[in-house]
Amino acid sequence: MAKPIxxxxxxxxxxxxxxxxxxxxxxxITGYMWVVMFVAVAGYVFDAFEVMVYSNALIEIKKEFNFxxxxxxxxxxxxxxxxxxxxxxxxxxxxxxxxxKVMMWTVAGYAAFTGLTALSWNVISLVSFRxxxxxxxxxxxxxxxxxxxxxxPPKYRGxxxxxxxxxxxxxxxxxxLVYAGIAPIWGWRYVFLSxxxxxxxxxxxxxxxxxTTSFRDHQAKKVQVSWTEIFQGKYLKRTIMFILISxxxxxxxxxxxxxxxxxxxxxxxxxxxxxSMWFIVxxxxxxxxxxxxxxxxxxxxxxxxxxxxxxxxxxCVPLFVFYSTIPALLGVLGFxxxxxxxxxSGYPLYGSELWPTAMRATGMGIxxxxxxxxxxxxxxxAIGAIADKAGIGTAMSIMSLALLLAIVIIWxxxxxxxxxxxxxxxxx
Numbered sequence: 001m002a003k004p005i006x007x008x009x010x011x012x013x014x015x016x017x018x019x020x021x022x023x024x025x026x027x028x029i030t031g032y033m034w035v036v037m038f039v040a041v042a043g044y045v046f047d048a049f050e051v052m053v054y055s056n057a058l059i060e061i062k063k064e065f066n067f068x069x070x071x072x073x074x075x076x077x078x079x080x081x082x083x084x085x086x087x088x089x090x091x092x093x094x095x096x097x098x099x100x101k102v103m104m105w106t107v108a109g110y111a112a113f114t115g116l117t118a119l120s121w122n123v124i125s126l127v128s129f130r131x132x133x134x135x136x137x138x139x140x141x142x143x144x145x146x147x148x149x150x151x152x153p154p155k156y157r158g159x160x161x162x163x164x165x166x167x168x169x170x171x172x173x174x175x176x177l178v179y180a181g182i183a184p185i186w187g188w189r190y191v192f193l194s195x196x197x198x199x200x201x202x203x204x205x206x207x208x209x210x211x212t213t214s215f216r217d218h219q220a221k222k223v224q225v226s227w228t229e230i231f232q233g234k235y236l237k238r239t240i241m242f243i244l245i246s247x248x249x250x251x252x253x254x255x256x257x258x259x260x261x262x263x264x265x266x267x268x269x270x271x272x273x274x275x276s277m278w279f280i281v282x283x284x285x286x287x288x289x290x291x292x293x294x295x296x297x298x299x300x301x302x303x304x305x306x307x308x309x310x311x312x313x314x315x316c317v318p319l320f321v322f323y324s325t326i327p328a329l330l331g332v333l334g335f336x337x338x339x340x341x342x343x344x345s346g347y348p349l350y351g352s353e354l355w356p357t358a359m360r361a362t363g364m365g366i367x368x369x370x371x372x373x374x375x376x377x378x379x380x381x382a383i384g385a386i387a388d389k390a391g392i393g394t395a396m397s398i399m400s401l402a403l404l405l406a407i408v409i410i411w412x413x414x415x416x417x418x419x420x421x422x423x424x425x426x427x428x
Contacts, residue, residue, distance in 0.1 A: 028153075029152075033151055033160075035208070035209070036148065036151045037164070039202065039205055039209055040144040040145075040147055041163060041164050041166075042198075042202045042205070043140050043167075043202050044144060044164055044167035044171070045170050045174070045198075046107070046110075046111070046198045046199045046202060047110065047137050047141065048168040048169070048171025048172050048175070049174050050110050050111070051133075051137060051171075052171065052172040052175040052176075053175040053179060053191055053195060054130065055175075055260075056176055056180075056279075057183065057188040058076075060183065060187070061075070061126070061188060065122075065123055075127055076254075077378060077379075078127050078131050078134075078377075079134040081131065081374060081377045082131035082134025082137075083134035083135070083138035084134075084138060084370050084373040085135055086106070086135040086136060086137065086138020086369065087138040087364075087366065087368065087369020087373060088365065088370035088371075089135070089138075089365075090102055090106060090140075090143070090365055090369075091139070091142050091227075091363070091364060091369065091370065092227045092362045092365065094142055094143045094362070095225070095361045098219075099143045099147040099150075100143075100147070100209050100210065102140075102143040103140060103143045103144060103147070103209075104207070105136070105139070106136045106138075106139040106143065107140060108136075109132070109133075109135070109136025109137075110137040110199065111198075111200055112136075112196070113130075113132040113133035113136065114129075114133050114199075115193055115195055117130060117192040118189040118190065118193040119189075138365075138369045138373070139369075141348065141368075142361045142365040142369060144348075145161060145348035145351065145352050145361075145364060146352060146361045146364070147209070148348075149161070149349075149352035149360070149422075150212035150213070150215060151212055154419055154422075155419070157298075157352075157353075158293075158297045158418075159295055160294070161294060161345060161348050161352070162292070162293045162294020162297075162345040162349070163291060163294065164348065165290045165344055165347075165348060165349075166345065168286070168290065168344070169283040169284070169285075169286035169287040169338065169341075170287055172279075172286070173284070173287070176280050177280070182194065214422055215357060217357075218357045223358070227362050227366060229359055230362060230363045230367070235359075235363070237413055239354075241409060241410065241414050242350070242354060242368065242372075243367045243368075243371050244372075244406070244409050244413075245306070245406045245409055246347055246351075246367060246372035247375045247376055248402045248409075249347065250373055250379075251375070251376040252313065252317070252399050252403060253344070254376055254377075255379040255398075255399040256321075256337075256399060256400075260279055264278055278330060281330075281331055281334045281335055281338070282335070282337060283338055284335065284338065285334065285336060285337065285338025286338035286339065286342070288338070288339050289309065289338060289341055289342025289345075290341070290345045291342075291345075292339075293305060293342040293343065293344075293345035293346060294349070297345075297346060298418070298419075301416050302346060302414075302417055302418055303411060305343075305346060306343055306346050306406070306407070306410055307407050307410070307411075309340055309341075309342050310343055310403040310404075311403075312339070312340040313337075313340035313341060313400060314400045314401070314403045314404060316333065316339075316400075317340075317396065317399070317400035319336075319337075320333040320336075322397065350414075350417065351363065351364040351367065351368055352364060353417035354417070356425060356426040357422070357426065386398075415428075
């Protein structure tokens, strides 16, 4: 099996001895890189499946446990809160014990607790299992992004991480298909039970992935870096910036995308099968947007790409919820709404470039999965409360305004990282 490529800085030109002026970077793509990408993508696909299957089951669970929409939103909020605590815990742990070990533990954990959700006997058990599922799922994302960033050449970094992030809508599509095929016959519990199988397969595959050269070099130095360093010196500004833009993006998604199946059934009168099929249209758009974001950002830069997709989402959210009343518009606007969510591919990419190897996963885990996600967890709860009075569509459309603020933040507080090597990122 091919080994991961090592990036090495060497002195050239008139550089003094010991000074690295030019970095020789291998741009050749190896078979091992493809294996790493496949594993990272598969892990995120099943991560999405475990999370989004609840969105499809929301109406049935609501009826069985006698919830209103506010109660259903609270369960979703608590699972996302588990996701946030998982980011706070697993992010620093990834920089301490390794990317691969954390990926294996987190995949095994979220698979187990998704399966246990099928055995929920009351509200407390349901909430507990969903919280713990989120806790483990919250660690997989940062570990996968760090692994890809440290394995693939900078020339392709945006594209491969875009492909990884595109695993989320693919997982959501699988969740809709599985739910539409199983739930009407055997009920929602069997759908959650099926969540064990694919994640176990990924867990086995990951046994063949080794730690990156960059992480092993850092580990060999035996230098302990505290998680507080992401809030010190030059990293403070970029950490705050990343928290804010991540919070806005997550809030927008959990107040729109996660509620689409419920909106289509509650306000459009669709059946389980119909809402699942239309949700797939949205997720196909989402997959296209996330996959394309990497290509766009590798050409025009991180900040311009974010701006384009945020503006598109700002327009598409209210158009979808208010004007998608006939099948043709539902299809076109649903696809465009999903496509606009492609900006999520920018978070693991940009985040992995803001901090050096010693705190890469820590920064992403704490800033994005931890703090930003923790703040956004109250979105579903708020949407549920508003939906009980004004309808889900009205509640969803409100959040798109925040995307304009995100544009201002990234241009005033962020900096461009496109094309930088790992060594350059260490010193930027």
